[in-house]
Amino acid sequence: xxxxxxxxxxxxxxxxxxxxxxxxxxxxxxxxxxxxxxxxxxxxxxxxxxxxxxxxxxxxxxxxxxxxxxxxxxxxxxxxxxxxxxxxxxxxxxxxxxxxxxxxxxxxxxxxxxxxxxxxxxxxxxxxxxxxxxxxxxxxxxxxxxxxxxxxxxxxxxxxxxxxxxxxxxxxxxxxxxxxxxxxxxxxxxxxxxxxxxxxxxxxxxxxxxxxxxxxxxxxxxxxxxxxxxxxxxxxxxxxxxxxxxxxxxxxxxxxxxxxxxxxxxxxxxxxxxxxxxxxxxxxxxxxxxxxxxxxxxxxxxxxxxxxxxxxxxxxxxxxxxxxxxxxxxxxxxxxxxxxxxxxx
Amino acid sequence: xxxxxxxxxxxxxxxxxxxxxxxxxxxxxxxxxxxxxxxxxxxxxxxxxxxxxxxxxxxxxxxxxxxxxxxxxxxxxxxxxxxxxxxxxxxxxxxxxxxxxxxxxxxxxxxxxxxxxxxxxxxxxxxxxxxxxxxxxxxxxxxxxxxxxxxxxxxxxxxxxxxxxxxxxxxxxxxxxxxxxxxxxxxxxxxxxxxxxxxxxxxxxxxxxxxxxxxxxxxxxxxxxxxxxxxxxxxxxxxxxxxxxxxxxxxxxxxxxxxxxxxxxxxxxxxxxxxxxxxxxxxxxxxxxxxxx
Amino acid sequence: xxxxxxxxxxxxxxxxxxxxxxxxxxxxxxxxxxxxxxxxxxxxxxxxxxxxxxxxxxxxxxxxxxxxxxxxxxxxxxxxxxxxxxxxxxxxxxxxxxxxxxxxxxxxxxxxxxxxxxxxxxxxxxxxxxxxxxxxxxxxxxxxxxxxxxxxxxxxxxxxxxxxxxxxxxxxxxxxxxxxxxxxxxxxxxxxxxxxxxxxxxxxxxxxxxxxxxxxxxxxxxxxxxxxxxxxxxxxxxxxxxxxxxxxxxxxxxxxxxxx
Numbered sequence: 001x002x003x004x005x006x007x008x009x010x011x012x013x014x015x016x017x018x019x020x021x022x023x024x025x026x027x028x029x030x031x032x033x034x035x036x037x038x039x040x041x042x043x044x045x046x047x048x049x050x051x052x053x054x055x056x057x058x059x060x061x062x063x064x065x066x067x068x069x070x071x072x073x074x075x076x077x078x079x080x081x082x083x084x085x086x087x088x089x090x091x092x093x094x095x096x097x098x099x100x101x102x103x104x105x106x107x108x109x110x111x112x113x114x115x116x117x118x119x120x121x122x123x124x125x126x127x128x129x130x131x132x133x134x135x136x137x138x139x140x141x142x143x144x145x146x147x148x149x150x151x152x153x154x155x156x157x158x159x160x161x162x163x164x165x166x167x168x169x170x171x172x173x174x175x176x177x178x179x180x181x182x183x184x185x186x187x188x189x190x191x192x193x194x195x196x197x198x199x200x201x202x203x204x205x206x207x208x209x210x211x212x213x214x215x216x217x218x219x220x221x222x223x224x225x226x227x228x229x230x231x232x233x234x235x236x237x238x239x240x241x242x243x244x245x246x247x248x249x250x251x252x253x254x255x256x257x258x259x260x261x262x263x264x265x266x267x268x269x270x271x272x273x274x275x276x277x278x279x280x281x282x283x284x285x286x287x288x289x290x291x292x293x294x295x296x297x298x299x300x301x302x303x304x305x306x307x308x309x310x311x312x313x314x315x316x317x318x319x320x321x322x323x324x325x326x327x328x329x330x331x332x333x334x335x336x337x338x339x340x341x342x343x344x345x
Numbered sequence: 346x347x348x349x350x351x352x353x354x355x356x357x358x359x360x361x362x363x364x365x366x367x368x369x370x371x372x373x374x375x376x377x378x379x380x381x382x383x384x385x386x387x388x389x390x391x392x393x394x395x396x397x398x399x400x401x402x403x404x405x406x407x408x409x410x411x412x413x414x415x416x417x418x419x420x421x422x423x424x425x426x427x428x429x430x431x432x433x434x435x436x437x438x439x440x441x442x443x444x445x446x447x448x449x450x451x452x453x454x455x456x457x458x459x460x461x462x463x464x465x466x467x468x469x470x471x472x473x474x475x476x477x478x479x480x481x482x483x484x485x486x487x488x489x490x491x492x493x494x495x496x497x498x499x500x501x502x503x504x505x506x507x508x509x510x511x512x513x514x515x516x517x518x519x520x521x522x523x524x525x526x527x528x529x530x531x532x533x534x535x536x537x538x539x540x541x542x543x544x545x546x547x548x549x550x551x552x553x554x555x556x557x558x559x560x561x562x563x564x565x566x567x568x569x570x571x572x573x574x575x576x577x578x579x580x581x582x583x584x585x586x587x588x589x590x591x592x593x594x595x596x597x598x599x600x601x602x603x604x605x606x607x608x609x610x611x612x613x614x615x616x617x618x619x620x621x622x623x624x625x626x627x628x629x630x631x632x633x634x635x636x637x638x
Numbered sequence: 639x640x641x642x643x644x645x646x647x648x649x650x651x652x653x654x655x656x657x658x659x660x661x662x663x664x665x666x667x668x669x670x671x672x673x674x675x676x677x678x679x680x681x682x683x684x685x686x687x688x689x690x691x692x693x694x695x696x697x698x699x700x701x702x703x704x705x706x707x708x709x710x711x712x713x714x715x716x717x718x719x720x721x722x723x724x725x726x727x728x729x730x731x732x733x734x735x736x737x738x739x740x741x742x743x744x745x746x747x748x749x750x751x752x753x754x755x756x757x758x759x760x761x762x763x764x765x766x767x768x769x770x771x772x773x774x775x776x777x778x779x780x781x782x783x784x785x786x787x788x789x790x791x792x793x794x795x796x797x798x799x800x801x802x803x804x805x806x807x808x809x810x811x812x813x814x815x816x817x818x819x820x821x822x823x824x825x826x827x828x829x830x831x832x833x834x835x836x837x838x839x840x841x842x843x844x845x846x847x848x849x850x851x852x853x854x855x856x857x858x859x860x861x862x863x864x865x866x867x868x869x870x871x872x873x874x875x876x877x878x879x880x881x882x883x884x885x886x887x888x889x890x891x892x893x894x895x896x897x898x
Contacts, residue, residue, distance in 0.1 A: 065445070069443065069445070073448075122627070125445070125448070129382075129448050131627075133576070134580070137576055197752065197754060201750055201754060201755055202742040202747045202748050202750045202751075202753065203750055203751035204751065205738070205742065206739065206743070208730065208731055211730075212727075212728035213728050213729070215722075215726055216726040216727065217739075218711065219710060219719070219720060220719075220739060220740045220801060221715060221743040221801070222739075230751075261456075264452060267449070276730075301463070302460075303456045304456070304460035304464065307453045307455070307457035307459075308453070310452065310456065311434060311450060311454065314438065314446050314449050314453065315438070315450075
C-alpha cells in the first residue's frame with residue numbers, strides 16, 4: 001500500500017550519525033541565511049523574510065497534513081488571526097513590542113484553534129477539510145461585518161515594532177532588511193527545531209499512527225480525538241506566529257490573509273514542497289514566495305496558475321519537490337532497474 | 346396571511362435551489378465517495394452559461410417566451426464540464442490511498458474554475474432578468490409573488506421526484522446503488538464501474554448546473570457564488586446527512602426555512618444561525634438526519 | 639472466576655442477528671479457538687468484546703468487572719488486545735516503529751512531545767526483542783507497507799502482543815497465507831504468547847490449525863454457541879460435524895493426519 005519510495009521521516013534512524021549527516025547540509029544553508037543581508041539587496045532580503053515567515057506557517061500546517069493526515073483548508077484563520085491580533089494590539093492597546101505581539105498571537109491562535117479544533121477533529125478527513133474551510137470563512141465574514149473594529153477591506157495599519165526592547169530605526173527598509181530579518185531568522189530556527197523534536201517524539205509517532213491507521217491506533221490505546229486536537233492547536237499556534245511576524249513586514253493586516261484563497265496558498269506551498277517530508281513545507285514556502293513575487297506581475301489570473309500547478313502536482317509529482325529529490329537520491333544510490341521492486345505484494 | 350405565504354414560498358425557493366446543488370454533491374459522494382470541492386463552481390458555471398446564453402438571445406432580439414428554452418443550457422454545460430473532470434482528473438487518483446489527493450485535486454479544480462469564469466465572463470455580474478420579468482407575478486391572498494419563483498420551486502420538486510424515480514425505479518438506478526454499496530462486488534458482477542462513475546458524476550454536476558441555471562434570472566451570476574454555494578451545501582449535507590437524496594432534501598428544507606425566518610426576524614445574524622444549527626447537528630448527531638455513520 | 643465472560647450478549651445489524659444471546663467464557667491461561675462458518679458471529683463477538691461495537695443487550699465482564707460500556711481505549715488499558723483479520727498496520731512507519739508504538743502506549747509515553755522517540759533505549763530494545771521473537775528483526779527499519787503478506791500478518795500479531803495484554807484475540811492470523819507458511823506462523827505465535835502467559839482466543843477457519851494448537855474450542859453457528867469443549871469432544875460431536883461439513887474437511891480426518 002505504501003509507495004515504494006524511501007521511507008519518509010516516519011522512521012527516525014537510531015543513533016547519532018544521522019544528525020551528523022543532517023548537519024552536513026544544514027550548516028551551509030544556515031551560513032547562507034546568516035550572511036544573506038550582507039550579500040543580496042534589501043528587496044531580495046525582504047522576499048526571503050516573507051519566505052521564512054511562510055515557512056513557519058507551512059511547517060505548522062504540515063504537522064496536521066503530513067504527520068496527522070488532516071488536510072485543513074482553513075489555516076488562513078490562524079495566519080490572519082495572528083496578523084489581526086498584532087493590529088488590534090497596536091490599535092487598541094498601543095503596544096509596540098514584538099515580543100508582546102508574539103505572545104498575544106500565540107494566545108489568540110491557541111484559543112481559536114481550540115474552538116475550531118474541538119469541532120473539526122471529530123470528523124473524518126473529508127468533513128474535516130470542509131469544516132475548516134467553512135469556519136475560516138465565518139471568521140473572514142466577521143472581519144467584514146464588524147468593519148468598524150477590523151478596518152474592513154482597508155485593514156489596519158501595523159507599524160514596525162521594537163525588537164527585544166530596541167526601537168526601530170528611522171530607515172524602515174534598512175530596519176526590516178537587517179534587524180527584522182535576523183529576528184525572523186532566529187524564530188524560524190527555533191520553530192524548525194521545535195517542530196523537528198515534536199514530530200520525532202513519541203507523540204509525533206502517535207500522530208503518524210493515527211494518520212496511517214486510525215482503527216489500529218485506537219486499538220493500541222491512543223486517544224485519537226485528543227491527540228488530533230493537540231496537533232491542531234500546535235499547528236494553529238505555529239501558523240499564528242507566522243501571521244504575527246508577517247504583519248509588521250506587510251505594514252498592514254488586511255482581509256486577504258483571512259480569505260479561503262489564502263488557505264489555498266498555504267496548502268499549495270506545502271504540496272509543492274512535498275508534504276510527506278519534514279523539509280518539504282519549508283522548501284515549498286520559500287519557492288512559492290519567490291514564485292508569487294515574480295509571477296504576480298505577469299498575470300491577473302494568479303489563481304488559475306496555482307490551480308493548474310496544483311492539479312499537475314497531484315497527477316505527476318504527488319510528493320512535491322522534496323519527493324522528487326528523494327527519488328533522485330535513491331536512484332543514485334542504487335544504480336540499475338527502477339525502484340519498482342518494493343511495490344510487490 | 347399573504348405575507349406568510351410569501352415567506353413560505355421564499356423558503357421553498359431557497360430550498361429548491363439548495364436541494365439541487367446539495368443533492369448533486371450528495372449523489373456523487375454516495376456513489377463514489379468523492380467530495381467535489383469544485384461543486385459550487387459547477388453550479389456557478391450553470392448560472393453563468395445560462396445568463397450568457399440568454400444575454401445573447403436578448404441581444405439577438407428573441408421573443409421572451411422562446412428564451413425559456415435556453416434555461417437548461419447551463420445545466421448541460423455543467424454536466425459536460427463534470428464529465429471531462431471525472432475522466433481526466435479524478436480517475437487517475439482513485440487508487441491513491443487516503444483522501445488527501447481527492448481533496449487537493451478538487452481544490453485545484455475549484456481555483457481553476459473560479460478564475461476561468463473570471464477569464465471568460467469578466468469580473469462583472471451577468472443577469473437574465475428579462476425572463477424573470479416576463480412571467481409577471483401571482484396574487485396570493487393579499488400579496489403578490491413573482492411567478493418565476495414559483496417556477497423554480499416547481500422545477501425543484503419535479504427534479505426531486507424525477508431523481509427519486511430514477512434512482513429507485515430504473516435499472517441504472519439499481520446499478521448506481523449497487524456500485525455505491527460495494528464497488529468491488531459490483532465490478533465482480535460485471536458492472537462497468539468506470540462508466541457508472543462518470544455517469545453519476547455527470548448527473549450530480551447536471552443537478553448543480555440546473556440549480557445555477559434556474560436561479561440566475563432571479564439573482565445574477567456573480568464571482569464568488571461558487572464558494573458561497575459550496576459552504577451552504579455543506580451545511581445542508583451536515584444537517585441532512587451526506588450521501589443520500591433524502592438527506593439533501595431534508596437539509597435543504599431546514600436550511601431554507603431557517604434562513605427565511607432568520608432573514609425576516611434577525612437580518613444581521615442569518616448566516617450565523619445556520620452555522621450554529623450545523624454545529625449543533627455535528628455535536629448531537631454527526632452523521633446528519635439521514636446519514637450513515 | 640473466568641478472565642472474560644459475556645452474559646446474554648446480543649448484537650443485530652438491521653434484521654440480521656449477528657450475535658444472539660451468547661454466553662461465552664474464557665479462562666485465564668488457556669488457548670481457545672473460536673470456529674464457525676462465515677457469518678456465524680465470531681468476528682462480531684470479538685468486536686463486541688474488544689470495544690469496536692457496543693452490544694444491543696447483555697453484559698461483558700473482564701476480570702469480574704463490567705466493561706460493557708467501556709470504550710476500546712479503556713479496554714486496551716485493562717488488558718484486552720486484538721489483531722485483525724484484514725491486516726491493520728501503520729504502513730508508512732517502519733516495523734520497528736509499529737512495535738515501539740505499542741510499547742510507548744503501554745507505558746503511557748505517547749503524550750511526550752518534548753523527547754526524541756529514538757532516544758528511549760528501553761523501548762527500542764524491547765521493540766527489537768519482539769521483532770526478533772517474531773522473526774522480523776531484519777525488517778526493523780523497513781516500512782511496514784512493503785513487507786510480504788505473511789510478514790504483515792506476523793507484524794499485526796506482534797503489535798498486539800507488544801501491549802503485553804492479559805487477553806489476546808487473534809482474528810484469523812493465518813488467513814491469506816500460503817499453506818506452507820501457516821504452520822511456522824502459528825508456531826511462532828503460540829510459542830511466544832504462551833511463554834508470556836497470555837490468554838489467547840483464536841478465530842480460525844483452518845481446522846488443522848484449530849485442532850493442533852487449541853486447548854478448548856467454541857463453535858458458533860448463526861449467532862449462537864453451538865458447542866464448547868476440548869478438541870476431542872468437538873471432533874466427535876456429530877452436531878458440529880454435520881453443521882460444519884462442506885465448509886471444511888472432516889475434523890476427525892484432519893486431526894489424524896500427520897504433520898511434518
